[in-house]
Amino acid sequence: MELVPREIEKCLTKGETFERQYNLRDATVYILSKRLLIKKGHLVRDIEYSHIKSIKYEQERRVIALFGGITLLILAIVVTQFFDIGWLDPPGLGLVSIGIVMSIVGLLPRERVELKITGQSVPLKLRAMDKIELDSLFKLIMERKP
Secondary structure: OOOOOHHHHOOOOOOOOEEEEEEOOOOEEEEEOOEEEEEEOOEEEEEEHHHEEEEEEEEEOOHHHHHHHHHHHHHHHHHHHHOOOOOOOHHHHHHHHHHHHHHHHHHOOEEEEEEEEOOOOOOEEEOOOOHHHHHHHHHHHHHHOO
């Protein structure tokens, strides 16, 4: 069991225990025995497990990067044809290189856990730096959700 952070120690109710802390990309999630505390910036959300309507694990693509990369590749074709320059000349090579990198980044999946909370229309989206940490968070919440 991890040490209880000071800011969480004063939030614990009688009989409640601190179990784990997750430092995610844009939030810190504290797993307590009766509820979740999610800190994003200066805002802390207190969510009882019984208020979680649904939880899902999903992958998303970076669509903007993908379309930006494809656009740059098309632009490279137009520029090299219109100005009669080769692919290995700096403008053509630069556009092609950036376009390929952006397209690859757009194809790479990004995982997140999405929580739908009772009484809130917008789902809470949590992203982690690595998949293992996100998997662990997902499993812990699923175990506690009634």
